[in-house]
Amino acid sequence: MPLRDDSKDDTILAHAGRDPRANFGVVNPPVYHASTILFPTVEAMEQAQKKRFFTYTYGRHGTPTTAALEEAVARLEGGWRAVAAPSGMAAVVGAIMGFVKTGDHILVTDNVYAPTRKHCDEVLKRFGVAVTYFDPLIGAGIATLMRPETKVVFTEAPGSHTFEMSDIPAIAAAAHRAGAKVLMDNTWATPVFCKPFKLGVDVAVHAATKYIVGHSDAMLGIVDCTEETFLTVRNAVAQLGYSAAPDDVYLGLRGLRTMGVRLRQHQQTALTLARWLKARPEVERVLYPALPDDPGHAIWKRDMTGASGLFGVVLKPCSKQALSAMLDGMELYGMGASWGGFESLILPSHLEGIRTATKWIAPGPTVRIHAGLEDPSDLIADLERGFARLRATN
Numbered sequence: 506m507p508l509r510d511d512s513k514d515d516t517i518l519a520h521a522g523r524d525p526r527a528n529f530g531v532v533n534p535p536v537y538h539a540s541t542i543l544f545p546t547v548e549a550m551e552q553a554q555k556k557r558f559f560t561y562t563y564g565r566h567g568t569p570t571t572a573a574l575e576e577a578v579a580r581l582e583g584g585w586r587a588v589a590a591p592s593g594m595a596a597v598v599g600a601i602m603g604f605v606k607t608g609d610h611i612l613v614t615d616n617v618y619a620p621t622r623k624h625c626d627e628v629l630k631r632f633g634v635a636v637t638y639f640d641p642l643i644g645a646g647i648a649t650l651m652r653p654e655t656k657v658v659f660t661e662a663p664g665s666h667t668f669e670m671s672d673i674p675a676i677a678a679a680a681h682r683a684g685a686k687v688l689m690d691n692t693w694a695t696p697v698f699c700k701p702f703k704l705g706v707d708v709a710v711h712a713a714t715k716y717i718v719g720h721s722d723a724m725l726g727i728v729d730c731t732e733e734t735f736l737t738v739r740n741a742v743a744q745l746g747y748s749a750a751p752d753d754v755y756l757g758l759r760g761l762r763t764m765g766v767r768l769r770q771h772q773q774t775a776l777t778l779a780r781w782l783k784a785r786p787e788v789e790r791v792l793y794p795a796l797p798d799d800p801g802h803a804i805w806k807r808d809m810t811g812a813s814g815l816f817g818v819v820l821k822p823c824s825k826q827a828l829s830a831m832l833d834g835m836e837l838y839g840m841g842a843s844w845g846g847f848e849s850l851i852l853p854s855h856l857e858g859i860r861t862a863t864k865w866i867a868p869g870p871t872v873r874i875h876a877g878l879e880d881p882s883d884l885i886a887d888l889e890r891g892f893a894r895l896r897a898t899n
């Protein structure tokens with residue numbers, strides 16, 4: 506059955522991108538492993554090639570499995586069509602590369618995901634694209650940074666590690682007046698908690714590796730587009746040679762089915778941890794826009810319907826040994842890159858010397874926590890033992 510137009514998000518998550526009647530009644534779409542796709546006649550092959558990206562012509566350009574994920578994410582987020590990519594970084598790079606050429610200029614938020622920054626600094630600059638970083642709190646003031654050759658404004662809200670909220674609608678309005686496209690990394694909020702196209706965004710990118718896959722076991726990206734931006738992004742992803750692997754796409758689809766309930770639980774546990782941490786003597790402040798006294802709270806409330814489980818904690822000054830004693834001994838929190846899986850994580854954020862448009866000033870070290878699906882009281886007890894080790898070592 507096609508989904509009704511007024512279907513709510515949880516219904517879309519359960520039903521979008523699958524058609525059991527087309528698949529012997531099997532609930533989930535099959536995993537198509539494909540490179541070659543055969544055509545019965547020259548005429549049929551030529552017709553298919555004319556409809557490239559709207560039919561199946563070659564494994565690299567997608568299969569019914571890829572199309573199922575793309576359809577589900579676009580439907581959920583409010584995009585026209587989405588493009589799967591082999592990682593979140595491939596989604597970021599594919600989206601940016603579609604819109605810039607030598608001589609162009611791109612504006613990038615100063616709190617952007619660090620590998621995105623590295624791509625801009627080391628790849629875009631090498632190909633003659635000028636890069637300027639902007640204060641995440643700039644809002645409509647971004648108009649003063651726009652140049653005739655500015656083609657892209659790359660946003661991420663809240664930004665990686667520091668979680669400031671940008672005023673995306675104000676930035677988008679200024680960018681559009683100057684003829685630039687607005688890209689947004691929407692990985693943190695996911696297509697459930699933020700609908701970027703309603704905020705004026707032209708292209709939304711996701712590290713599906715995080716909450717969409719949701720189980721710390723597959724790398725996947727997705728770029729969600731408006732009708733106007735779709736072919737530009739689709740061609741760029743194809744020309745870069747990106748192709749998402751079928752089993753990973755399947756894991757993305759499987760993760761999507763439970764993402765609504767998972768996110769609500771991640772949010773609830775993150776709030777519980779954040780409130781507990783705020784009251785601790787070892788903590789300077791908690792960086793989480795869902796907290797009412799967070800500087801980004803008003804914008805978060807206006808632009809998003811929820812908060813995911815990732816947040817930052819600025820500690821009071823302490824020695825490196827004390828921080829290591831706390832983190833090295835954690836029993837439930839793993840230490841490692843990525844997030845969005847079912848398990849809790851903690852790591853030190855290295856913010857020194859990264860920013861160029863703004864300065865990150867904090868009295869002590871900053872750590873990033875991912876609130877997993879464990880019982881929050883066990884997670885709090887683990888943190889409490891960690892703080893005891895920190896105090897004993899400091």
Ligand SMILES: *Cc1c(COP(=O)(O)O)cnc(C)c1O
Nearest residue numbers: 592593594618690692712714725
């Ligand atoms: C992890 C992440 C990415 C990159 O995703 P990968 O799948 O690891 O390549 C991009 N943006 C943000 C905000 C991320 O957290």
